[in-house]
Amino acid sequence: MTAKLPPGQQWAAPGRWPIVGERAPALRTDPWEVHVHGCVDTACTWSLAALQALPTVERQIDIHCVTRWSMPEVRWTGLPLVGLLDQCQLRRDARFVSLIACSERRHSTSLSLDDVRRLDPLVVWAWQGRPLEPAHGGPLRVIVPGKYFYKSLKWLAEIEVLAEDRLGYWEAEAGYHNEADPWQEQRFLAPELTRAESSRILVQRDLVDRSARGLDASGRDLSGLQATRAVLRDADFSRTQLTDADFSFANLSNARFRRSDLRRAKFCGADVEGADFRGADLRGVDFRGASLFGALLVGDGDAASLDPSVAAVIDEATQFDPAALDQLMPVQAEWLVSGRSRRRS
């Protein structure tokens, strides 16, 4: 394999392509169509069949999801996005495209036309020679090389050409970085909270139902913290004392818990996708019902370093669903299972 892994990513188990975000397109009558409008001289509409009748390209492109899983060398069949745009004759003020899905929340994401020309994204209907399943964006999705996968819109129905950028769903709602370059780890915008603001929030030890994306709680004593349903994406709990904390149903995607003391903490129903638990004490932690895609317990993703001194500590009292083992990368799942019987001096 010649594919390279960007920093902080891990290869997903071969043959396992996780489903992330929306699960299905909104109902829609046949045939599937894509409508291009906005800063163009000629608005155009193509049916899926009309697209498939154009000269098709096949290309291998790696996937890098912001929740830390990657898939190497996936073979895609489709058309270059730039070719469709050129046929609509872009006006001189055209600078960005908003890619819009036929989905319940009219999900969208955006790209600059500079990036469209530089990265050459595809509009695809097949992968590895097989039609794209609806859960993965079939019948038609976008694949953007060189960006985190949230720029690769599923169920493409509309392309609006814009003079000014318009943030997409994840970029506006979840603070995902609008540039999204995996090689520069542009996962999130700068945290919404400064260290001083974080301190003010944390004196209460009560984060129930609060939104505090990028909270900086590193190195503090927060044992017994109440944080059910809190939105704490990208929060920093490195080396934090969190014994008996309650994070049930909280959103902790990409949060950092490195070397934190989490004994008996609750993560029931929480989203801990891409969270980093390396070096954390997870004895007696309850992960039942939690989503663990891309979470890190051991190693650096490349499986090169499995140094147990920087791994999470797990015991018989650490609870998790069997489903968690399917969500984790193989090395991580093995650590979780073997940790239950492992003895710690």
Ligand SMILES: Nc1nc2c(c(=O)[nH]1)N[C@H]1C(S)=C(S)[C@@H](COP(=O)(O)O)O[C@H]1N2
């Ligand atoms: N319409 C739509 N497209 C979307 C999303 C979504 O929720 N809705 N999620 C994005 C994110 S965050 C990722 S990682 C990929 C996931 O694609 P997959 O489910 O095929 O793995 O789709 C992207 N495109």
Ligand SMILES: [Mo]
């Ligand atoms: Mo994603």
